Amino acid sequence: MDDRVVLSQRTIVQVKRVLDGLMATKTDMRDVLYEQGMPDWFVRQVSQRYGWNWMDALWDLRAGTFFDPPNSIFSEEISTIIPEDHPLSHLHLADVGEVLIRKLAAVCAVLLPSLPTKFYNQALSLPRSLQLDGYDVDKANVILVPLEGMVSAKQEEDRLTKLVKTSGVPASDVVLKHIEDASSLFAEGKDHPSLNESRSLIQALIDGVSIETDAHGKHSTKLPGGTGNRIKYLKDVGFFTPEDEAAYGAGWGTLSAGSHPGVRDRDQARIGLVLALEFGQLLLIKFANWKANAYGGFS
Numbered sequence: 001m002d003d004r005v006v007l008s009q010r011t012i013v014q015v016k017r018v019l020d021g022l023m024a025t026k027t028d029m030r031d032v033l034y035e036q037g038m039p040d041w042f043v044r045q046v047s048q049r050y051g052w053n054w055m056d057a058l059w060d061l062r063a064g065t066f067f068d069p070p071n072s073i074f075s076e077e078i079s080t081i082i083p084e085d086h087p088l089s090h091l092h093l094a095d096v097g098e099v100l101i102r103k104l105a106a107v108c109a110v111l112l113p114s115l116p117t118k119f120y121n122q123a124l125s126l127p128r129s130l131q132l133d134g135y136d137v138d139k140a141n142v143i144l145v146p147l148e149g150m151v152s153a154k155q156e157e158d159r160l161t162k163l164v165k166t167s168g169v170p171a172s173d174v175v176l177k178h179i180e181d182a183s184s185l186f187a188e189g190k191d192h193p194s195l196n197e198s199r200s201l202i203q204a205l206i207d208g209v210s211i212e213t214d215a216h217g218k219h220s221t222k223l224p225g226g227t228g229n230r231i232k233y234l235k236d237v238g239f240f241t242p243e244d245e246a247a248y249g250a251g252w253g254t255l256s257a258g259s260h261p262g263v264r265d266r267d268q269a270r271i272g273l274v275l276a277l278e279f280g281q282l283l284l285i286k287f288a289n290w291k292a293n294a295y296g297g298f299s
Contacts, residue, residue: 007101007133008154010187012058014126015101018108019054021119036107036142041081042100061101064094102144105130109137128187131270132157153270156277157183163284168291169208178204179280182273191269198269198276199255203227205280206234206248209287213237217295227252238297239290251279 007015022029029052033043045066050057060066067080082089088096109126130137132153135144157179164175182197210230214223219237224230228249235245255272289298 006098007105007135008129010154011105011126011129011133012062012101014123014129015105015108016054016058017119017123018112018115018126019104021115021123022111023052023054024119025116032111033107036110038100038103038107039086041083041086045081058101058104061097062094064092064097066097066100067093102135103142105135106137106142106144110139110142124189125187128189132183132187132273153183153186153273153277156274156281160277160280160284163281163288167208167284167287168212169205169284169287170211171204171208175201175204175208179277182276186269186273189266191265194269195255195272198272199252201276202248202252202255202279205283206230206252209239209283209290210234212287212291213239213295216291219296239286248279248283251275 019029022032030043030047033046034040046052046054046057050060057066067082069079069081080093082096088099091099105126108123109130112120112123112126115123127137130144131147134147134153134155136147137143138145161176161179164172164179169175178197178201182194182201185194185197206227207230210223210233213219213234217237221233221236224233231240231245231248231252234240235242240248255276260268286298293299
């Protein structure tokens with residue numbers, strides 16, 4: 001199985017929009033795709049079997065059914081259109097599909113600026129969506145390359161969403177909305193609003209853990225208002241160690257600090273999103289053990 005990150009459905013839709021935009025400009029897609037390094041048998045299949053229906057082709061690439069030979073061209077005895085001597089021929093078909101989806105995404109990222117304004121605006125989120133999936137684009141070689149650390153914001157978002165749904169923290173629907181909005185706003189290029197949502201996500205989780213601890217624990221320390229005060233409150237009741245308090249205080253402070261000279265807004269928003277997703281997971285994993293021990297310790 002190919003162990004790289006699977007591109008999200010959000011990204012696949014953006015890829016489809018770029019490809020449809022190229023089609024609408026009457027571009028000869030055979031020339032374009034072949035020039036960008038797509039295999040000739042792939043180009044032929046999309047043209048002759050799918051009639052350039054990109055969404056059906058992308059769905060079948062993911063399912064691994066894209067490679068069935070069309071009877072009008074190949075003998076029924078041939079089980080796949082992939083030549084036996086091709087480097088991808090040894091992979092499972094679904095894995096070949098993912099390799100080709102990633103290659104198509106790289107092609108679309110390279111060709112996106114060439115689209116007319118109407119189609120460009122429709123697919124403008126593709127580079128951001130790829131970043132959320134954990135990839136950047138090597139435009140010289142037309143391939144996707146993992147971002148540093150292979151952190152996929154999409155995977156981390158999914159993990160945190162599952163934790164929120166099972167955590168029992170108050171206002172979990174609000175927390176889930178902050179997760180969704182931080183991610184979608186980043187994909188849309190709205191950096192400052194995305195960073196604000198990442199900060200609000202951490203605040204909502206700190207509030208939830210604090211409120212639940214105050215309601216169910218047997219602590220003499222009164223619940224204060226304000227995120228900074230509640231981080232200290234969680235240290236005072238034993239939920240946070242002094243190191244935890246410092247780390248969460250610094251993380252929340254970073255998200256609240258506004259501009260960081262020398263760092264692009266785009267990078268601030270991406271790093272802020274990943275930071276909030278990781279800190280949120282750590283907080284809820286810790287909270288589950290805290291809750292299981294009657295909000296008074298850990299096992």
